[in-house]
Amino acid sequence: MGRCLRTFRNTLKNNFVDKGVTPFERYGFITPDDWKKFVVKASSENFKQKSEHGKSLSKKNIFRPNLGPDGYRAKLLKWRQMEERLRLAGIPNPLEGCSE
Structure with a gap:
């Protein structure tokens, strides 16, 4: 949900x-009052500084x-299969000693 909301706000700004x-x-559920508030927030110096920091x-x-x-x-299963293939091939596990 958070990612969708950030993407939507980013779309609105850009x-x-x-x-x-x-x-x-396009977005009939946005009221003119809410839009004015969003524009003020998205145009503030604090917002621009945070945006530049995030981009960097x-x-x-x-x-x-x-x-x-x-x-x-699902990735864990694939990684275990990869470890087994490496073990059967006699190749040392490069991730040996790493915690999950």
Whole structure:
């Protein structure tokens, strides 16, 4: 839910606030009063500073922690199978000693 809300707010800011248009035709549930509040918040200096800080942090993160739609449990099964293949091939496990 949090990710969807952040994505929606980001869409509103990029497609409407930055371009100076209103979203009322596309998103009828947004009231003019709520839109004014959002524009004021999205245009504030504090918001812009946080946005720039987040962008710079995001650029540093070259390995995105995305396990896909199956999540950790499915990856754990694949990792165990990989460990077994390495063991059968006589290759030492590169993750030996790492905690889960």
